[in-house]
Amino acid sequence: MEITFDLLALQLFTGLALGAIYILIAVGLSLIFGMLTVVNFAHGAFFMVGAYVGVFAAERTGSFWLALLIAPVVVGGFGMLCERWLIRPLYGRGIDYPLLLTFGLAYMMVEGVRIIWGKTGLPFDTPELLQGATNLGFAHFPTYRLFVVGVVTVLLLVLWLLIEKTSFGLIVRAGARDPVIVRVLGVDVSRVWLLVFGVGTGIAALAGVLSAPLQGVSPEMGTSVLTVAFVVTVVGGMGSLMGAVVAGLLVGVVESMAVLFFPEAAKVSMFLIMAGVLLVRPQGLFGRAGLMS
Incomplete structure (x- = not known):
């Protein structure tokens, strides 16, 4: 197969679109860990439940756009309940306790979905407005994937403004570094934790709805997503x-290019990237040393 500039450019755009999904999946996980130091093994399950809630909302309302709004709100609210009544009592007992709890919670959520919606996957059609392809000048690219890139870009801008330009963001950043000092200043840190967990799980649900037209909806869809996250x-x-954004784009583009040049290695390319980065920087590209201790 002849490798042309147009083919390379098309594959690059494919990698960016794939990376946008990866970013959306990882941002919520990173946000929760950065503030709560909770390794959320139920993140893929929240992603999956978001897709199912999106299907349910779209069927009842007849609108994909309402499903995009309803699913994050519903799943984010459920995530807040989980943080308040299941995870919060485990704070201060070590990082293993919430990790094991969320691991079990993920299994419960998957089985709950199987009971409600069945074991067979469900289709989720691309909305009519976003079907077809858009001419980029050098090639035609699926319109829906461009829409996903746009949604992720807007969401990242909103998150940046929230964290960097608001008093709530200042509390989040300060609480991530020293929650004791924030408490001394009279801030209810537990309420901030509650909101952060709700936002993180809501973003996971949004990723699930956006991914549904690309891969369908099934109870197992969160398993592979958790690995990627x-x-x-x-x-x-x-x-x-910032690390989630850069790494998501890096993994997406490398995986896409591997499909073009070395298809057999496409699925393991992300693990090769991870191994290479950890050998040079054990804390990751933008991570802080000692954060897990």
């Missing part, structure tokens, strides 16, 4: 939003 988060640095 942790790879991207570890490469970027645990708790670093």
Whole structure:
């Protein structure tokens, strides 16, 4: 197969679109860890439940756009309940306790979905407005994937403004570094933790809805996603939003290019990236040393 500039450019755009999904999956995980120091093994399950809630909302309302709004709100609210009544009592007991709890919670969520919706996967059609392809000048590219890139870009801008330009973001950043001092200053840190966990799980649900037209919806869809989320988060640095963005794009582009040049290695390319980064920087590209201790 002849490798032309147009083919390379098309594959690059494919990698960026794939990386956008990876970013959306990893940002919520990184946000939760950065503030709560909770390794959320239920993140893939929240992603999966978000997709199912999106299907349910789209069927009941007849609108994909309403499903995009409803799923993050519903799953984010459920995530807040989980943080308040299941995870919060384990704070201060070591990082292993919430890790094991969320691991079990993920299994419960998957089985709950199987009971409600069945074991067979469900289709989720691309909305009519976003079907087809858009002419980029050098090639035609699926319109829906461009839409996903746009949504992720807007969401990242909103998150950056929230964290860097608001008093809530200042509390989040300070609480991630020293929650004791923040408490001394009279801030209810537990309420901030609650909101951060809700935002993180809501973003996972949004990723699930956006991914549904690309891969369908099934109870097992969160398993592979969880692997990708942790790879991207570890490469970027645990708790670093900038790291999640850079690592998501890096993994997406490398995987896409591997499909073109070395298809057999495409699926393992992300693990090669992770191994290479950890050999040079054990804390990840933008992570802080000692954060896991």
